[in-house]
Amino acid sequence: MSALVAVPRPPAELLLRGAHVLDPNAGIDGAHDVLVRDGEIAEIGAPASLQAPVGAQVVEAEGKHLFPGFVDPHVHLRSPGGEHKEDLETGTRAAAAGGYCAVVAMPNTDPVLDHPALLRGLLLAAGRDARIPVGFMAAISIGLAGERLTAMSELREAGAVGFTDDGKPVVSAGLLRHALRYQLMCGGVLALHEEDPALSGAGVMHEGSLSVELGLAGIPSISESTMIARDALIAGHENGRVHFQHLSARSSVDALAAARARGVRASGEVTPHHLLLTDEQVRTLDTNFKMNPPLRTEDDRAALIDALRDGTIECIATDHAPHARDEKDVPFEQAPMGTTGLESSFAVLYTELVLPGVIGLALLLERLTAGARLLELEVPAIAVGRSANLALFDLEARWTIGEAGYESRSSNCCFAGREVRGRNLLTLADGAVAYRERAFALSAA
């Protein structure tokens, strides 16, 4: 039922020579030649063992790493209604540049994606504009108002990947219950942005000693974790399938772990910024560090890393949330929440978690692709017969986030200015070249 759509592109004819191929899902880890014919992985052989057929391009990839393309279950492409921030073309271009071969867009657009006709229109637009396959989550409630259920079954038939009111919580436990019952009929994961508005209030950052010091209204951790605990109980009661978005706090991880231990069909995601940054970043009142949920404490960050490692949190999502410069160029309390992340995610996580030995590279790759499995989409794999969904990285390359601008239309990246290692050179998505780093050449056979 889930439709993932991109602009039709000529299928790749490509021989990648001698790259270190690493795909934990396919169980492959070593130097190989990989031949892509007609957009499919045709052969995987020992280095220098494969010949390029006539007309194929050759990539001399020795010393480089070939990964399965990443899948982001949570991005904001802002179309329709927010095209001054991002659109299907710029957002998927940013994703391709970051090594992603598929992304799933959130429905908090203007108008909200809450009607099958809107979804059909967006899928047509994706067929014209999207550089990599993009899927769409539909809203749980009409207009994200939290009052009336969308036509979930019709939306699924039109191709909705799942349902979410992301950006807002489903405050009404009764409405959530109805959505879970409908899910039994039509399928589609319910992805939940967890927050209790009565606890978040007018908060703009994590509630803690820094918010007290700065005089900014805080969002306490319990705003998230109490709702996760509640909704996990409801999901368990209805035997529904829920996915908790952008976990930010230790108490949220605990609530998810407890739910899973009880057998609730619940999964969770975490963003690169919650894995790497804390509320201390807000001290400068730089609005690129204003996001929802907010950056929390070092203790929360440690809990999120542990949960990512032990599998309590199964995937990494960027929550790529572009905003125009003039929207972010205002006092902290007035600024919209969100940071971009598609172009920086692998590099910051590789540099700050893999290189220091906090997590292994294979685990990082697994978590960057697992979003597909959680949303019941095909997980990219480097295996013969599979469509080519590949990202070729130079792990030695050093660069600075944002130094050459962004493919995204927006530049509100919380990692701007960070020196990182690991640069994407080439992305293949669904069998076609979706991104090639400017200086990286392909040669004819």
Next chain:
Amino acid sequence: MSIEDLDRGAIERIVALATNFGQVADRPIKKLPSLRGRLVINLFYEASTRTRSSFELAAKRLSADVLNLVASGSSVEKGESLRDTVATLSAYGPDAIVIRSPHAGAPALVAGWTHAAVVNAGDGKHQHPTQALLDCYTLKQRLGSLDGCKIWIVGDVAHSRVARSCIQAFRLLGAQVTVAGPPTLVPDEFGQLGVTVRHSLDELREADVVYALRMQLERMDDSLIPSLREYTTHFQINSRRLGARQLLMHPGPVNRGIELSGEVIDSPQALITHQVAAGVVVRMAVLYEVLAGATPERGAPDSQSPALEPQTA
């Protein structure tokens, strides 16, 4: 921008400068030529009586030109962004912009957008540095030194920019600061700012100075206090609680009968009107500190500029 930008020496320098200006304030002719020809813009996004009027008076006493802009009735009301407003005002070539904003960090942002010196006249619940400086001045006039002085700040500390700036400034001058009020308005996290946190006034007698904060009536709507009556029962500063040797301060405007009882406001221990008077001389000192000596960046207009040629058509 913030008391954090200052050290003890800088606070004492401003207080000393204000003391000099204070002597001028007693003369029949109170005006000094120090900032003649300089332009000071007061940009106020929040209602303010004493801060705005004292900044205006301070600039005028130093012979500066003053332009007052308040949010209502200006382009701000028409939806102009802060950045665009500052760009527009900067085209007038101000030497200083004094800004009051309901949002934390606005003055620092403005400073990045203009060549003018920027003075923070209160930003959100973040900082109100000139208030803290005038309170330091007032106390030093009275006590000579704040070293070892015990100061209790009582009331809605959580929502008070005055409290945040005063905590930092009083501590820099060697005072021991206690904050007191109900836990909804005085969270324990304040302890990390180097102050003692109390949820009752039982120990108030130890204070040399009692600094009461204004109670915003809307706090009741947020259920942060159940009732004003209950608040006054526990935390009002009145003649029963205030000892004879204790000094009383308040940043104004006072809710008579709520945070302070009528009789203590009018008592000789109350420094409240001294604080208002100090507001002018301390803001003179601040404007002098940021402007005097610095040469205007754009004095005479550039006669080569084609925009200044007489129009011929």
